[in-house]
Amino acid sequence: MKLIEGTKFQQKVWKYLKTIPKGQVKTYKQVAIAIKRPKSARAVANACGKNPYAPKIPCHRVIRSDGGLGGYSGKGGIKTKLRLLRSEKVDI
Template identity: 65%
Template sequence: MKKYNFNVGTKFQKTVWNSIANIPEGKVLTYQELAMKIGHPKSFRAVASACGKNPYVPEIPCHRVVRKDGGLGGYSAEGGIKRKKYMLEKEGHKFNKDKIILKICR
């Protein structure tokens, strides 16, 4: 398991970013699943916020975290949502319009 020592961010953000660092290429988690994984099951919005404040893109691959309905959510890096979708497609993910097909990427 990768573990980074970040020099910015809150304790919660650092926990989120370290967890995201361990999502392998070709896999995704929802914001809710990630919140549960780090022990804060009701904090999925805070997880989404931490993703949006990730200063370590693309090393910390927040593009691999999506909404539970398959929507992409946000992407704060250059190119925004179009870039996030491109990166996920490059990793082999399939889409139905602008929603990732979650059952395929599990």
């Protein structure tokens, strides 16, 4: 895989995102805990927002703790996030 442009933190987040199975979602907080940065949920959200590789790196599988979708940096924004999640049979 060619080198991904981004900070060390962003790369850590993006690498983890690729382990989230199709059809499943995690919260920004769950991702923060998984990468051993439990207080970094907001930074995880920012890293998702800066993901230039969507949907190949599936930031659309990360949602807010309150069940809200959060944002989506990919083309088409939140509508695309919703469509991607529905196409993966996520109950949203």
